[in-house]
Amino acid sequence: MLSRILLDSLTRRLSRKALSVVAVWIGLTLVLALLSLSVDVGDKMNLELRSFGANITVEPLASAIPVDVGGHRLAAEAVPSYLDEAELLKLKAITFFWRNNILGVAPRIRAAGQAKGQDVDLVGVWFDQPVATGSEPLVTGARQVYTHWAVQGAWPTRAEECLVGSAAARRLALAPGDTLALAVGREQLTLKVTGILTSGDKDDGSIIAPLSAVQGLVHAPGKVSSADVSALTTPDNKLAEKYRQDPKALTPDEYDRWYCTPYPGAVAKQVQELIPGSAARVVRRVSETQGMVFSRTKGLIVLLAALTFVVCSLSVTGILTAAVLERRPEMALLQAIGARRADVLVLFLAEMAILGIAGGVLAALTGPLLGRWLVSLVFGSTAELHLAVVLVAPFLGLGLAWAGGLWPVWQAVNQDAAQVLHGN
């Protein structure tokens, strides 16, 4: 009988119910869009924040450990040590657990040379290097990893072209289009300047040339001095902090958990294990900034979603209050023919549940789409549809309808039935 009443009430007065369904629908679409945005914000923000630079630096073990001989630091400068360029490709190989978290790799080789009679720092990098990976094709290098590099002029596209850091360009009076004769030891090389680089760090004082050209100058084919890796990571939490303080303090379980979570430290450790003779360290400042902005923004969006939910439930309350007021005679009648207040409440809440769930299901379809659009608007990239957001929608709809309907129904059920029935 109850289902019959519900069915009749819903199907025979459909237009009246439509409004509450639409209210739940629109409200939840917003809530869900924000929720899916908040799920995405982690990944997307990290991508976005890559513009701060790479977050893991890989160096040869030898240059990472300072060796002091008679007060002189005998590391990279004195004894050049290198990593194999080919080893870096392993970062994207199918065998590496975090391969999908590796967004880009920028190997560098450093050399000291002369140009126009002055000493210059020479840095060899990949500009746009196609990398053969196990799965999808990847083009990586300075252009992808150092998104903060601003180039006035053009990026080099050929082997005999280079960028000149802004400070070096001033010092050497170079402009795009100029030719630059370089000497490293006995080796000579002439490069064409295609652009002036402003990076805001010490690269501004260097000549940035193609990796292979510099490798040739220093007689180190296939070798690199270091590599900057851009990796998608999870912000550090208590566990990661604990590891940072003292790796040995972790229980085996905690260690496993740490190891299998893409904390910057965990990824760095595994990069180091992957590449023989390397030391990988987290560029701490960048990762921390990323993590902080990430969790603050996420919190803000979740808060916004919660506020939207509250506002929606208020508007749903308004709509349902009107609908319930209109049906007060019906409620009084049910009580007159023997329904207890709880019976009436159950009936109306059941009806509202159906409306709420219907609105929730509609919102499950539209909310994530709106979220996707928001993501593309804010981050300029496409987002995935999140199953969890879709699944939670009908329950949110139910919650919204009940949150909005419980109070007016209970009020109406406790009304003066005699007055309502006699039309006063």
Add this chain to the structure above:
Amino acid sequence: MVTTQAISVQAVSKIYPGGVHALADVSLEVRQGEWIAIMGPSGSGKTTLLSILNGLDKPTSGQIHVLGTDTHGFGPDDWAVFRRENIGLVFQQFHLIPYLTAVENVMLAQYYHSMPVREQALAALERVQLAGRAHHLPSQLSGGEQQRVCIARALINDPKVVLADEPTGNLDEENEARVLDVFRSLHAEGKTLVVVTHDPEIGCAGERIVALSHGKVSKDTRTAEGERLLSARAVTGEVREHLR
């Protein structure tokens, strides 16, 4: 003759918020199986009295016993349960659920009483000559038909007491006659009937007319029908005595 009273009203007053004395110290006894009419000018408190008898409203003071049950301290839910077991209500403005068909409206009362049985609901509609209209919505029924659906609904759970507030107030003569017929058969079945009416014809169909005026019982008279039944009962009583 010892009979429990179907309804016993003792010194009931009702003062509405705002100070209207709708009922002032009303006392009234209704025998089981008795059919009484409550009459009086507009505003004399008839509806108020009925609302207090059916528990939809509460008296300001005084006591109500229905079928021997002291209703003092009844909450809205106690009354709801008491009504569905014992009382059938008929309203002047019909009051049907607009989105349920005639038979579903009747079944709704069954649902809250015990369990809906379509055949019984249809039989109840047949009793008020509405078998052919069972699957119509209230909006598709005339006023007289709607009122008869209400009566069918009031009767479906076989209540001992039927309370009707101007059941024929909105009906034409033909429908009025039909409703009256139903009341007569209910009376014959031994149900207690309290009918509020402006219509002397309806009033005289019962055994007794209680007249209200300014919230007080101004007159309580036996109708011709009442006298006839009284003497008939007296005769039956004598015969019984005689046969002993």
